Amino acid sequence: MDEPLITTATEGHVRLLGFNRPQKKNAFTMAMLQELAAAFQAAEDDPDVRVTLVFAHGDTFTAGLDLLDVFPRLQETGLFDPGQIDPWGTHGRERTKPLVTAVHGRCLTLGIELMLAGDVAVASDDARFGQIEITRGIIPFGGGTARWVQAAGWGNAMQYLLTGDELDAQEAWRIGLVQRVVPRAELLPCATGIANRIAAQAPLAVRATLASARAALREGERAAAGRLLPEVMRLSRTRDVQEGVAAFLERRPPRFTGT
Numbered sequence: 001m002d003e004p005l006i007t008t009a010t011e012g013h014v015r016l017l018g019f020n021r022p023q024k025k026n027a028f029t030m031a032m033l034q035e036l037a038a039a040f041q042a043a044e045d046d047p048d049v050r051v052t053l054v055f056a057h058g059d060t061f062t063a064g065l066d067l068l069d070v071f072p073r074l075q076e077t078g079l080f081d082p083g084q085i086d087p088w089g090t091h092g093r094e095r096t097k098p099l100v101t102a103v104h105g106r107c108l109t110l111g112i113e114l115m116l117a118g119d120v121a122v123a124s125d126d127a128r129f130g131q132i133e134i135t136r137g138i139i140p141f142g143g144g145t146a147r148w149v150q151a152a153g154w155g156n157a158m159q160y161l162l163t164g165d166e167l168d169a170q171e172a173w174r175i176g177l178v179q180r181v182v183p184r185a186e187l188l189p190c191a192t193g194i195a196n197r198i199a200a201q202a203p204l205a206v207r208a209t210l211a212s213a214r215a216a217l218r219e220g221e222r223a224a225a226g227r228l229l230p231e232v233m234r235l236s237r238t239r240d241v242q243e244g245v246a247a248f249l250e251r252r253p254p255r256f257t258g259t
Contacts, residue, residue, distance in 0.1 A: 005032040006039050007057070013050040013199035014192065015043040022058020027066040028110060037092070040085040044095055047258070050199040050206070052095070054087075054114065055102040055188055061127070064109030067136075088117045088142040096207050098198050102191035103127050104184055112177070113142030116151060119210065120198075121178040122191040127169040129177065135164040150217065151176045202240035203258035 007018035017039050019026040028036075043049045056062060065071075086092030087099075088110070099118035107115065107123075108130045115121045131148070133140050140161070148157035152175040160167060169181045182190045198206060208231050216224035235241055239259045247254035 004035065005029070006035040008039055008042075010049065011192070012196060013048060014053055014195045015039075015046070015049045015051070016053045016055065016192075017043075019054075019056040019058075019062055022056075022060070024066065025060040025063035025106070026056050026058060027063045029066045029069040032066075033070070036087055037084050040087050040095060044085050044097060049097065050203050050258075051098045051100060051195045053100045053102065053191055053195045054118070055191065056104065058105075060105040061103045061107040062111035062114075063106060064111055064132075088113055090117075090141070090143045096210065098195075098206060098210060100191050100195045100198070102187050103129075103178070104187055106130070108132060109140065109144075110142050113140055113144040113147065116147035116177065117143055120191075120194055122180045122182060122187060122194065123169045123172060123178040124184040124187040125169050125181055126184055127172070127178075127181075128166050129168075129172050130164065130166040131161055132164040132166075134162060148177075200253070200256070202235075202238075202244060202254070202256040204238055204240060205235055208235060 003020060005020055007016075007020045009016045009018075017036065019032075021027065021029070021032060040052065043052045082092055084092045085095050087095070089095065098120070101115045101118045101121045102124075103111070103115055103121060104124035104127055106128050109132060112129055112131055131140055131144055139145065145157075145161065148161055151157075152160075156175040159165070167175075169178065172178045173181045180190060180194075212224055212228065212231065215227065240254075240256045243256060244254050
């Protein structure tokens with residue numbers, strides 16, 4: 001039986017997805033893209049999963065697309081069905097649960113775009129990043145042009161988007177592409193620890209926070225702010241808020257259920 005292109009495991013409320021084509025630098029074939037989308041879909045639809053964490057097997061996070069496999073079929077089929085979860089959040093259904101990425105080795109093209117489409121990124125100190133589409137005569141199509149600017153600012157984004165130059169983990173941290181840089185041996189434990197901290201919070205409040213932040217980016221701060229009070233009032237009627245207040249008064253960790 002062939003090895004899966006995306007491994008899946010669940011630890012508590014965290015679903016871990018691993019790129020598993022290490023002999024080919026975890027480059028995305030069409031089959032691997034479809035497996036990844038299906039894995040995100042399963043995590044989205046599983047009520048016990050609160051956070052998704054993506055990492056990679058082998059020495060490379062991902063070299064991006066396997067051009068020989070994907071490009072001949074890209075115009076005919078597209079990447080994802082409209083109703084399917086798109087991990088990059090640009091073409092299909094949008095995920096509602098947080099995504100943490102743990103990046104090591106080289107992280108190119110769609111790899112950076114997946115990392116930037118996530119919510120928290122941890123990199124190992126050996127990681128190197130490159131948005132190299134410009135050197136192939138194309139442009140990033142996983143939302144990278146917008147997300148680079150949001151994360152790193154115009155000048156930093158254009159420096160790398162327009163040259164295709166690589167940058168190391170410390171530079172990625174300096175300009176805001178990643179939130180933590182740790183030794184390679186600490187990468188997955190660190191990322192898992194962050195994922196577990198998020199998963200311990202009230203699920204409805206976590207989803208509402210993501211939705212509000214996305215609305216502010218897309219529609220502007222004022223438009224998003226107009227929906228904050230109604231959302232707080234809605235959340236105030238949940239059992240999780242009652243539990244959060246009780247835990248605070250009793251000086252104990254809360255036990256949120258997502259209701």
